[in-house]
Amino acid sequence: MVMNSRLKYVIYFILFWGVHFTSFGKGISFRGSNIIRVVHYLGESPQLAGTDQNMNNLWKMYKKDKTDFNVQQKILLGMPVFSSRLTNRSELEKWQVRVENLFKDYWKNKPHEQMLNKEDLNIIMLYNQKPEKNSEPIEFLIQNFETCCSIVTPQVMLTYVAAYENSLINQLAKSGDINYKKELARLRGDLKSIFELVQTKSLSVEYLMTAKADALYALHGEKDQMKYIELQREFLSKMGDYAGVEEYKNAVLTLMLTVGKKLKPEAAQQSLVWLDKALSFEVSVLQKVILVGAMGDCYLAINNQDKAKECFNQAYLLSLQLNDLRLQNSIRQKLNTISNEGV
Template identity: 35%
Template sequence: MKKVFYLLVFLVGTLGNLSAQMVLFEGTFEEAEEKAKEEKKDLFVDFYADWCGPCKAMASEVFTRPEVGEYFNAHFICLQVNVEAKENANLAKTYRVIALPTMVFIRSGKELRRIEGVKAPEAFIKEAKIALGEELSFDQLYDKFKKDKKNFELQQQLLLDAPVFMSSLQGYDREKWASRIESLFPDYLKNKKLENMVNEQDFTILSMYHSQVSKQDPIFDFVVAHFNEYAQIVGKEQVSGYLIGLNNSYIIQLCKKGDLAYKDRLGRVNRDLKEVYSGITFGSLSVLDAITLLSDATYYLYKQDERKFFENMDKYLAGMGDKAELEDYTQSLEDLSVAYNGNLSKTAYTKSIVWITKALEKEMSPQLRTRLLMMMGQCFQSIDNKEKAKQAYNQAFLVSAEISDKMQMKQIQETIQQCLLGL
């Protein structure tokens, strides 16, 4: 088994109320300009193409949101321009449309600001406010901060806005801003002090910029000590998710290094972290038992003790029972393949077949089902059961026909055919 396939989860935003969505002007660019002049508004132009997936995503998932419609309808005449239409060629050239989607804010024929690529609703509205001068751009905010470096509000806003700003940069610009932003968080933390950071904005900053735990970790310990306060402000689930993610990642990191200090860290689950973990369940297992089994399994896996790895995982999955999720199986398969670089024993291949069979009982995308069936074929092939391998590959080929991305479907089917030829 040389490859482990990954599940991509796409989060699709809910559509807004049609009556509150962005109103799109029906007419030419010149007519839209005249309409904007009459209503004393600015012009928003969405340059798109019918084949452009991100353009469709903006139109269906962002333009339709009530909050977007409310703001844009009040401040702009909104127009969509198909760049593939011959009559729009000069307009696309005038506004330098070289990537799609390109969205331009215009006042009296002059560009105020542009957006390239997909933006989330909140970020999209923010871009519009920057175009109108209602908010500062990231560059302007940073220039203001340089003149007033003790201003916590400016530092806070820069840290909150940085991820979205950085996502739009490439090359030298990205490197330049990355080095500037890198020093902001420790300075902010040092000057403002943790005791003054029990609020929603600063929790967001901590969760964005403090993403790894160390043995002596004052930030992690502070949030744990003030768990109930943070939970009241931003919600228990969000605070628990942040702390559990950090703690579990640190435990697994220690396990992979063969550091038995992970056992000391596990002890905190029933002590100061008990309330943090109280919202999750593991079938018939206690939280501590479940996390201990997973941790021990990982420790033995990276010690190349296959028997103890499977022993702990079997206990975990048995305790989970019907509550075992798809990811419980796929993550175990991934860990196994990575630890052994895809070169498993026949016992491991046989065990993997059992896990794949269980995983296939769950709901999943055609892509993942296809890839799990391919993995099953590889496992059967590795234990010299060519007939079962052939069945798995053939089933994978049939399921792959349900994949909507036809290019991806074709590539996968070609790989399956190569696997069948190799039997």
């Protein structure tokens, strides 16, 4: 795909930790503000302001004539705002099932060449947020990327496609699917012209995506903590001064949240070094509580209960600055557990 020079703009895309496309679990969900923000970002259309009565009338029209793509389009565009006003759970679930099936039929039956318009491109991006292998709608956007960029804001298209592909690669790696490497190879193949538009603050986007995916696969697919540690050590070394609190924090928390109480002593030792580095940056009180608490868990993994207790006490004192009783109780419970074990 040859890109026009007018599309050669810069987007600073923090792919390694910060960018992920929101997944709403199984099926399509519109509750909460994230999905609404996505619609606003794509460019809200007049149909989104439809009333409850309008949506019900549109659905009746659709049931009478399932060949009217204009009615289907209005329903799909109007659903996010409409669902945000629904308070009855069963009613919400009913509409979610409706629009999920409606989009599938809309995509299946409407000629794809007729979908190269702002409304339908918004619908495709809106209803394809959970990464899936070989997704036909996403491949349609990729194959028609330059045309799509002439219809909707180029930044929107680039951010969506890059974030979707990044999420897909990470999802495959976390599920232990070695095919994540095939998706990465596309960055040098049919996706090259798209990802050439993505610029990062540090290393190449291909390296950043590969480094994260390889680390996730080592941790989740191979269940090898020390390989994960080595890959992260190499990544942080290459990042150098570009590595900040998020890189160090996430390197540790990704590991700890995955392995839980099975954290190996060697991995805990390295994690302590990274947590100490993360704490050298200016962080919020909440982040400091999380980091110091994580240090406590690392000390427990290496059987240093005295240091663990010291960390949890510090985390508890910090948590008193926050209006979060659940957090305070969680830390206090850890302290009680250590005390009950006779430490």
